[in-house]
Amino acid sequence: MYTLHYSPGAASMAPQAVLEEIGTQFRLQKVDTANGEHQQAAYLKLNPAGKIPALTLPDGTAMAESAGICIFLADRHPEAGLAPAATDPARVPYLQWFMHLTNTLQPADLRFYYADRYTTEETGVAGVRASAIAEVADTWGRVDRHLAQKGPYLLGERFSAADIFCFMLSTWQDSCPDLNSRFPHIKKLADLVAARPAVQRMLKTN
Numbered sequence: 001m002y003t004l005h006y007s008p009g010a011a012s013m014a015p016q017a018v019l020e021e022i023g024t025q026f027r028l029q030k031v032d033t034a035n036g037e038h039q040q041a042a043y044l045k046l047n048p049a050g051k052i053p054a055l056t057l058p059d060g061t062a063m064a065e066s067a068g069i070c071i072f073l074a075d076r077h078p079e080a081g082l083a084p085a086a087t088d089p090a091r092v093p094y095l096q097w098f099m100h101l102t103n104t105l106q107p108a109d110l111r112f113y114y115a116d117r118y119t120t121e122e123t124g125v126a127g128v129r130a131s132a133i134a135e136v137a138d139t140w141g142r143v144d145r146h147l148a149q150k151g152p153y154l155l156g157e158r159f160s161a162a163d164i165f166c167f168m169l170s171t172w173q174d175s176c177p178d179l180n181s182r183f184p185h186i187k188k189l190a191d192l193v194a195a196r197p198a199v200q201r202m203l204k205t206n
């Protein structure tokens, strides 16, 4: 059985929703980040970066990185239809948008939420946060324009694990408080994803 090491509202939400979509049995193991459990030796064995999430596979292998876990699970369980196969032309936009979200938007979100880690100056936090907000909005704008032309999902009519990841990022609205009004196509995608029973089950613990 898979075990997902999670924290409510954290980057474990997307892998959790993917597990729910797949319909496989899995165990949820809450990591007490408030008490620094993610920095303790036992957890660092699962994720050496000390970040949430980590996934333990049925054979005991541990895996880190939210996007990587989603891609791995979607490929490992093709019957769930969450990812175009390697030879499918849709694999190109799937990986492109997935990587764009995790390489561009997610790090900007992290800079916003952990701004003090990105400056050595006490007075630098506001500047880090302001530039993170600008990059988050810039990236959402790019995704929104893509969805306006080719939506409602990142792959058009075809729902995929990349949409789950996009949905997760869209829930972190402190870094983009006006997301719903500024980026209506992101909102539409998020509403569609949120309405899925599997995602509703994930939201109950987040």
Ligand SMILES: N[C@@H](CCC(=O)N[C@@H](CS)C(=O)NCC(=O)O)C(=O)O
Pocket (backbone or CB within 6 Å): 009, 010, 011, 012, 033, 038, 050, 051, 052, 053, 064, 065, 066, 067, 110
């Ligand atoms: N690239 C990593 C980032 C994970 C990450 O930064 N998670 C946050 C929660 S959303 C975390 O663990 N924060 C605790 C900390 O950095 O101390 C991933 O996607 O798995």
